[in-house]
Amino acid sequence: MPAPALPADQGLLLQRASVVLGGARVLHDITLHLTERRIGIIGRNGSGKSTLLRLMAGLVPADSGTVNVDGIDPMADRKALLSRLGILFQNPDHQILFPTVQEELAFGLIQMGQPKALAMARVQSRLATAGRADWAGRSVATLSQGQRQWLCLQAVLLMGPQTILLDEPLAGLDLPTQARLTRSFDALAQRLITITHDPAFVQAADRVIWLERGRIQADGPPAQVLPGFVAAMQHLGASDADADLSD
Structure with missing residues (x-):
């Protein structure tokens, strides 16, 4: 829904x-x-x-x-x-800056002025909600393109943009990944x-x-x-x- x-x-x-x-x-x-x-x-x-x-x-x-x-x-x-305003590029490698998942997700929050500890706590909560709590310290280099695209989308969503x-x-992206991301997009209120x-x-x-x-x-x-x-x-x-x- x-x-x-x-x-x-x-x-x-x-x-x-x-x-x-x-x-x-x-x-x-x-x-x-x-x-x-x-x-x-x-x-x-x-x-x-x-x-x-x-x-x-x-x-x-x-x-x-x-x-x-x-x-x-x-x-x-x-x-x-x-x-x-957030942006999701066609190639996630043009967007990702940090070596680990938690660092990448926390960066935007820290840029917005949130204390690092609070930003990291929000990242942990987001990953846990998505069933990916074990991703926090994972190297971005180990992720597939679809997983990196998901990571970039979560980094944008954590900042709460209207658009x-x-x-x-x-x-x-392969067809299963396209289907999963399309469902994610369809569910967004933004x-x-x-x-x-x-x-x-x-x-x-x-x-x-x-x-x-x-x-x-x-x-x-x-x-x-x-x-x-x-x-x-x-x-x-x-x-x-x-x-x-x-x-």
């Missing part, structure tokens, strides 16, 4: 936000107000969707326009952002904003945004957005040319 919704918040607000990387404009005047509980952002490789995710998380700055997360500028107040950004969270190129993963979303060449191509319920996206991708797939991405 899904967890109850968290209290209402301000959501994520982007106003005419643009990003330039390596001299090329990757995002063009993006204006969005994201308040729904489940949001999908779809697009093919090179469409700018991962850059959009990083813009929301304050990992890249806007070259023009503004980004606001629950009243917080993500580039200006990183500490305040920790309790409002979690998911960057292709099931990529590279707002989930999922970046993906797979329309099937966002069919049940409340809202889907189709990004193409750094611009919003379509925005609305899945039934309105996904058929056009699928048709466009099938049309492109029928051609052997992919030079349009470099136009």
Whole structure:
């Protein structure tokens, strides 16, 4: 059964936000107000969707326009952002910093200002609740990719963010692990904003945004957005040319 919704918040607000990387404009005047509980952002490789995710998380700055997360500028107040916004990367190895499970899980709590002893106690409680109490001192290097992804998700959840950004969270995982993580995501009360190129993963979303060449191509319920996206991708797939991405 899904967890109850968290209290209402301000959501994520982007106003005419643009990003330039390596001299090329990757995002063009993006204006969005994201308040729904489940949001999908779809697009093919090179469409700018991962850059959009990083813009929301304050990992890249806007070259023009503004980004606001629950009243917080993500580039200006990183500490305040920790309790409002979390991010789960496609590759957990890009996220994990510490050699043991307990150190990795405690890091965010300590960054938020919790005493180390309290942070470690919360970590032990979380692991015990998940039936993984014996993982505390375990080396992260011994975990499978699916287990490392689970670890990263728990590290984010311990900080209690209102919104979690998911960057292709099931990529590279086997089917049983995908099923287990999908159940975990479905049960979360947090707002989930999922970046993906797979329309099937966002069919049940409340809202889907189709990004193409750094611009919003379509925005609305899945039934309105996904058929056009699928048709466009099938049309492109029928051609052997992919030079349009470099136009």
